Amino acid sequence: MNNRFVLCMLTWLVAVHLDVSAEDLPHNSPSQSLDDLYQVECEGTYSHHLQGICAESSAIYWSFTTTLVKTDLNGKVIKKVPVANHHGDLCVHEGKLFVAVNLGEFNHPEGNADSWIYVYDTDDLVELEKHPCDEVFYGAGGVGFRDGRFYVVGGLPDQMSENYVYEYDANFQFIKKHVIESGHTHLGIQTAAFAHGRWWFGCYGSPAILLVTDPDFQVLGRYETNCSLGIASLGDGRLLVGNGHCTKASGCIGGARAAKPNERTGFLLQERYSEVKK
Template sequence: MRRFVLVLAIAGFEAVARAAQAEERAPAFAAAACEGIYPKHLQGICADGVGSVYWSFTDVLVKSDARGKVEKKIPVASHHGDLCYHDGKVLVAVNLGRFNDPQGNADSWVYVYNAADLSELARHKIAEAVYGAGGIAARGGRFFVVGGLPPAVEENYVYEYDQTFRFVQRHVVRSGYTLMGIQTAAWADGYWWFGCYGDPKILLKTNAEFEMAGRYEFDCSLGVAGAARGRMLVGRGSCRPGIGCTGRIEAARPDDARGLVVVE
């Protein structure tokens, strides 16, 4: 029995050590601009943890290295929104209908791409996201979709799906109204992080049960994602009439008072 317990203890120690080594080897992302100019604005970003960044520019999907050098880009249907990386795949929240319509005239999907070459693998209809699928994140083998919101609705919604995109349940976030709902989503540092439009732009933070843990004036409405070494990635972007739109990432860290703080 003692030997069995010792073996388990050693195995546990080795697993922790491997995880720590993987964390140490993971790239330390810093500020980087995505190469190129795009017709429409940045909707979201994610990273695979080994050096690749994925960018959704509404109707163009881009893969770059950690410095922003483009490795692959493809045209996609508008509106491709926020995205997440999971198990060798990139998943994107897509709405082909109307956003924020009180009558629920969205046409919501999740498109799935091979992370290596951005070839399309699958499309999943998610009819429950009636106000328009705008963002997606993964946690614990489940997928969580966020999106649009009609005016004057004083709460947001998160739609949970299993690995096959069978609907599990709708979660309510008692956030108060946020302009056009939630744009971006990530699970990191033991919390959910949701980026919202508005003036000022708003960051929502909840616990695992979607109970409010903070509401901050911080802009991650164009992208938010977990990264290694206690850091997070935040999407930034700008558009110039007649020229086009650009995107970049910044590293940030969680902060109890301010939500997230950009790391210089």
């Protein structure tokens, strides 16, 4: 009995046991490009939980509150650096990584935040510059990019019933404060991404909330689904949604799954590798 026959038999037996076809088996098939990315686990464990993700053609960037990480599309660490607490959600644009940072207090009714955007080189994660965002009154927690402008989101006190998005130009000069008539979301908005003609905002809560708006921040949907640990565009009509958890014994881990926008639920996670090409 040769090795090839044994391998074929094992594949068939696993497929029968799981009630899936053989083409569905390679759930962790190596991703050569974002177009065939299905799921990825970030290598390593970290002291604090995942705050956000973003991706480009050959890399994924992860913010673990006090550590920035760059991996390849299969989650293998290329570079990681310690950073100030609290680094939040992030976005990538023209070779630079932009991260929302609050060095003060989140969600305080009288402010007390110390909001910034820190900028890093995507090659080596060296800090390049930082910009104050004093307008982000309750603490900068996330940042997205659209049409030459940056949009910063953040915390929210308990009594507030709307969320805010702060618009900046390419040099981080303040332009405008936008209001999202969203109703209250726990601690505001954690993650932000502009993808496929819409804004996607991830919020904490039990259940966690996804807000979807049009480009002008008019609410299109409020969904009980979780992308509060990261959401990004895959550029082919899909989304990349962050996940993770922490334990006292081993620390925090993070990962991401591909998803497809869905009018009824906000998005649907892709359940099998074979769905990537469908």
